[in-house]
Amino acid sequence: MNAWSLLAQSENILWYILPLAVGISLVYSASRYEEKDSILRRAMRLFFQITIFMFVVFSVLWVLSYRL
């Protein structure tokens, strides 16, 4: 199964990472700074960092499990 069709399955629990990452980014950033803009900017950066990191991990695992 190719990576995109694996991700496209609606019941794939990987999609739960996104709301989880949004919540974690916002709360973590809010605990670091007080100013609204700083919180939002940092949260956005953190969200992308988490998402990209998870996507890289997913890709590595997918490559490793190719044709298994």
Added chain:
Amino acid sequence: MGFIQKFTFMSVSSPETKIDLKNPILAAVLGFLIPGAGHFYQGRTFKGIIYCVCILAMFACGMQMGNWQLIYRKEPAKIFDFDFDDARFRQLDPERFDDMRQQLDQMGTTRARGKTEWGYYAQAPVGLFTIPAFIQEERYYQPSNEPISPESKTINQEIVGNLDYVNDEGKEFSLPVSGTIQLSPEDGEFGREMEGTFSGKGDNGEIEVSLRGNVRMDPPVGANHYRNLRINAITLGDEQIIDGVLTAQVKRSFLNWFLVPPDHEALEQLHSDLGKKFTLAKVFTWIAGLLNILAIWDAYAGPAYGYRMPTRKEESPEKKPERPSVPEASPSSTTSQNPG
């Protein structure tokens, strides 16, 4: 404590960015009880909204995914499960049954606390929604929280269920019913048993069923939203029925199921219904609890890094690396721009 004061001072050092933490201990306690409440008290509304919405939403999502049965500190010990099926256990292993029964009688209860659910301590920081689990645990394990037996008092409950029976001509029927069941303990042919009636609606209008025999009904306090009930049916109106059983579900009140430890049956059901999502649901509640520790600390001591993120301009003098000095008198070096 000195560290905390210093830390607080650093966070709110600039006069124009001073944060009024009011009473930090009270704010932390409020934040523990309801995520974000400490910040609302301090007037830090934006952060209060972030904490409240994100943490509670994450927690509620997890709870909803896990059928609201994920918060418990101790699960029941498996060894005592047989109590829910006494007769079968007695038949299969009479010697072991007697030993177990003796042990249970000595303890004065049919349920005992099993292994600790360590995840509970990650969930616990979402205070008001997890701490009552201690009270519910006590209520669940108290000796009076027993399945209904012939020794019990009168039952008068609204039910929704199913009447399965074979009539005197040998035809099988399965009839969905809803109505009121009234049972009271009586001396029967084989000792104490429950006797009474069910009156309510069936497929073809109003029905009345007479009931008698050994009734089984889950304990009043339990993690499932419904208590299962099962009793033998004797007549349907004027018609004698053979091999009739009324199975029904009686609604538990919110206080009798919320944060109550699930028994093994309920846990196994959850695992089979949810599969991987069971663990995922727990992860949501764990993360919500752990994130609230950050929120509580923020309410107590202010933001960890400062009022705002440093701009690039502010960052640059610190971050700009110094140009490495060119090694001196290297005869082979041709890239040196500073021959002197």
